[in-house]
Amino acid sequence: NSERVRYYDEPVALVVAETFEAARAAAGLIRVRYDEEPGLYDLPAHVADAYAPKRTNAGFETDSVVGDFESAFAAAPVKVDVTYRTPFEHHNPMEPHATLAAWSGNELTIHTSAQTLANFRAGVASTLRIPPERVRIVSPFIGGGFGSKLIVHADTILAALAAQVLQRPVKIALTRQQMFANAGHRAEMIQQVRLGTDTDGRLTGIAHDVWSATSSFEEYCEQTAVFARSLYAAPNRVTRHRLVPLDINRGEWMRSPGEAPGMLAFECAMDELAERLGLDPIELRIRNEPAQDPER
Numbered sequence: 001n002s003e004r005v006r007y008y009d010e011p012v013a014l015v016v017a018e019t020f021e022a023a024r025a026a027a028g029l030i031r032v033r034y035d036e037e038p039g040l041y042d043l044p045a046h047v048a049d050a051y052a053p054k055r056t057n058a059g060f061e062t063d064s065v066v067g068d069f070e071s072a073f074a075a076a077p078v079k080v081d082v083t084y085r086t087p088f089e090h091h092n093p094m095e096p097h098a099t100l101a102a103w104s105g106n107e108l109t110i111h112t113s114a115q116t117l118a119n120f121r122a123g124v125a126s127t128l129r130i131p132p133e134r135v136r137i138v139s140p141f142i143g144g145g146f147g148s149k150l151i152v153h154a155d156t157i158l159a160a161l162a163a164q165v166l167q168r169p170v171k172i173a174l175t176r177q178q179m180f181a182n183a184g185h186r187a188e189m190i191q192q193v194r195l196g197t198d199t200d201g202r203l204t205g206i207a208h209d210v211w212s213a214t215s216s217f218e219e220y221c222e223q224t225a226v227f228a229r230s231l232y233a234a235p236n237r238v239t240r241h242r243l244v245p246l247d248i249n250r251g252e253w254m255r256s257p258g259e260a261p262g263m264l265a266f267e268c269a270m271d272e273l274a275e276r277l278g279l280d281p282i283e284l285r286i287r288n289e290p291a292q293d294p295e296r
Contacts, residue, residue, distance in 0.1 A: 007215070010181070013027070014162060014172075040247050042246075043246065051243055052242055052243075053221040053243050057257055062240070064238065065237070068236055071236070072235070076196025078201075080276060081194045084268060088188045089185060090179065090180045095143050097148070097153060097182075099112040099155045101156070102163055108124070108134060108164075109138060110138065111138045114139040115147070115150050117137045117139060120137045120152050123152035123156075127157050146254060147254045150253055151184075154182050155172040187213040188213045189213070191224065191262070191266075192209045193209075195270070197273065201283075203234035205235075206237040208238075209238075211244055213246050214244065214245055225240065225258075225262055226262070227258065228266055233291070233294050
């Protein structure tokens with residue numbers, strides 16, 4: 001209900017025609033006039049605006065603290081302090097997202113590819129403000145999902161709205177270009193990993209801090225540092241997640257949420273530590289294998 005564009009490639013108009021080619025051609029004739037405003041897009045430039053979310057994805061605590069990491073790290077005879085950046089990653093299964101919507105009276109049927117039928121049904125009903133029992137989701141095949149089909153996106157809602165206005169079925173298929181902004185993505189992140197050990201390579205302190213881009217209108221916090229709470233033994237440990245609001249679409253689940261970007265950074269830091277210790281990287285990990293969850 002707003003004329004403000006919140007992120008690049010946000011849908012601002014929909015053209016419906018008898019054929020896909022005619023719709024594409026007609027859409028290309030639309031000219032939209034914009035009032036320009038400065039936007040926020042650069043994660044490193046706005047780290048000072050970071051805030052702590054109430055929870056991360058999957059309900060994990062935002063931060064964890066065990067012992068006194070700062071003192072342990074300052075006293076460690078061997079240490080590494082490294083920072084890594086991981087880029088935006090976009091969902092792009094072989095088949096772009098598509099929806100066929102049809103109304104029968106006040107009942108809506110959606111033919112689409114969905115990983116979670118309940119999420120789709122609830123999302124459509126909530127957006128259209130109709131009871132969930134009036135929404136039927138038909139999804140015999142998923143195709144490529146990887147997290148991109150856990151919730152509804154613009155194609156599903158726009159198809160439903162257009163079908164309601166025209167009182168006939170409407171099909172929408174995103175172009176490959178539209179997939180980058182309208183089918184979910186993994187956020188850009190900055191990760192600082194600090195590790196301290198004794199001279200034998202046994203960890204005395206672990207710290208994993210994550211700054212992640214998020215949407216300025218709806219937050220999503222990937223649980224990037226959560227795995228570090230149990231992977232290796234160390235008496236002093238801290239993990240923190242911070243979000244930096246930018247003018248982008250919200251992040252979403254992508255295959256191996258949290259672990260994929262987090263373990264990439266953390267295990268690279270472990271390899272750097274092994275190099276500094278002159279220790280085989282596998283041996284370093286064996287020496288720090290926990291007998292039990294170190295934070296429980």
